[in-house]
Amino acid sequence: MTDNVINLAEKFSKFAEHWSPRVISEMNDYQFKVAKFQGEFVWHDHQETDEVFLVIHGSMGIEMRDRTVHLSEGEMFVVPKGTEHKPFAENECHVLLIEPRGVVNTGETGGELQADNDVWI
Template sequence: MFQSQNLLQTFDRITDYWSPKVIGRVNDQLLKVAKLKGQLIWHAHDDEDELFYVVKGHMRIELKQQVIDLHEGDFFTVPRGVQHNPIAEEECWILLIEPASTKHTGNEITPQTRSLDEQLA
């Protein structure tokens, strides 16, 4: 049986910042929701693009050459191989769309890094 989901209600599952949860799949792309506050880490995804869509709040994505400011309703795709550092001064809710093969923090490992299994839980 098919069933719809309410995007805003999916954020009820999020208890930790920087800990995305998979809420759906479109072909080989995963849809993930996350709450952000503070900063993650400079990292890149060598083989995958990563789309950030701001559902609530404000964030910025630092790139080596510029800073992308995102407000509610804005989205930005970080191209594969581009170093980036997501930052949210206050709590921000985002939807991520990225291939299932995307590692949370690329090749960088930190205490905030989440495995795909953790994101599926």
């Protein structure tokens, strides 16, 4: 943990990959991650934790089995633990994720979009 100010725009400029969260800070056992979304992700859930999506730039949606939530820049949504969901973004969207350390981006689903964990920028 450092006492340096974190500039989100600078962090987003350091990578281009979609669906590949990067850790930028920690608070207790929670990680703050930046990610770029474009296209569709996979259906998945997180049985042990809620997941926070805060849109920094652009817009995105989160499909759930019973509804779809649309988020614009500056909006936030908490997906409750155990809720199956599938994020998507028509155009590139920059997102801040807040979740406990060790959470796998695809949950138990796995697959080609599963990102390495604990990748810091």
